[in-house]
Amino acid sequence: MRVGVIGGQWGRVHIAALKRLGLSTDVLVTRRQESARRIAAEEGIATFGTDVSLLDDCELIVVASPNHTHSAYIQHFQGKKVICEKPLLALSQHQNSELGKSYESAAVPCYVNYAFAFQPNIEAMTQLIEQGELGNINRVDVSYAIGFAGEHSMTEWLLEVAIHPLSWLAKAFGLFQVKCSRHIDTERLAIDYRIGDLEVAVTVSRCEVISAWDITIGGDKGEASTGGRFAPDTEWELMPCLHDGEEITTTIRKSPECPWFLANLRSVETILRAWDGERNSSLFTASQAERFELSLLPQE
The missing domain is CATH 3.40.50.720 (NAD(P)-binding Rossmann-like Domain)
Structure with missing residues (x-):
């Protein structure tokens, strides 16, 4: 080929x-x-x-x-x-x-x-959800601190980087609907979304030193959380996945390879297999991606 x-x-x-x-x-x-x-x-x-x-x-x-x-x-x-x-x-x-x-x-x-779903801490969180360990999910909190260079607006940063965890949530729970835009200015964006009856609070803010994302998912039987960190001249660090405060995965750094590269590798491999007939519900076709990304845009 x-x-x-x-x-x-x-x-x-x-x-x-x-x-x-x-x-x-x-x-x-x-x-x-x-x-x-x-x-x-x-x-x-x-x-x-x-x-x-x-x-x-x-x-x-x-x-x-x-x-x-x-x-x-x-x-x-x-x-x-x-x-x-x-x-x-x-x-x-x-x-x-x-x-x-x-x-x-x-x-x-x-x-x-969208390679985010193929990170090991996110795969562990997916497994907790699918096995019912968290019960009925009733809340999701997502935060993303932006430490990258660039003159984007906060809405543009939402599409550029915060879209990583949101793409996984869309496949796990469904398309987003904007409930209300709580705050949008040049330094911070806060939006409340709804996916069916599930409420998702998303915050994107500027940070001078480090880029970081955090996700907390709560249900009537338990809570799971994880995150990632990146500072200049370093590699991405994936934080452990915690289930009710206990680590079920370990911290992952560049040892021996960048975890983002490995997630991208697995995502591409999954796409190639999909063309060969092996279906995978974590993938987005372009038409699905357009609907998903449009659903994220804040109300004027």
Whole structure:
């Protein structure tokens, strides 16, 4: 199978994941020719450049380019196997001119890569929910502190990074409905969502030192919580999953590999298997991803 990758930064993560899965990248397309040339030389990719037509004879295409290009790319390659990085929506809403159009053919669905569910602490929390250890879930609290560089609005950060835990919750419980937007300014966003009868409180805020996310899920039989941390010049650290205060997973750092890379690897592998007929309810087709991401946008 001939494979093409669009994007040089996160694209390299996919190049490494595909290689681990036995697929070599044949074509690389980036915004700048020199960047494409350098990465292609380092990764051993024969064909590279800035022209998207270089990918026309590829059977599998990974879209890891800037967010505002995602929708147009996956529609351009409709009918091929496409893995698109999240988010599907552009961070600036005026750029979402392609909304509501068909993203995939009936025969070949395009998948959006939300890898969060494949982290071991989240898999442990999923197991607690599915086995009924927490009972009837009655509350979910999600917080995300943003320590990354960037001039995004808080709504844009919601789609860029807080979407990670929310994508998992959407697959675990269903699509979000905005109950009320409690607070939105340049430093903090707080939204109360509803998924059926379940209430989900989400807070996104700026932080100068560290990026961190935390999830707490409470039911009538117990509570589970976990989180993740990232500071400059360090790797992501996944916190233990706690069940009623007791650790059921351990802290995970880069030992020997970044946990985010491994989660991405497993997500891509699951998508490839889905095209081979192995169904997995944790995946989002592009059409499902659009509905999910639109459901997150705060009320004006």
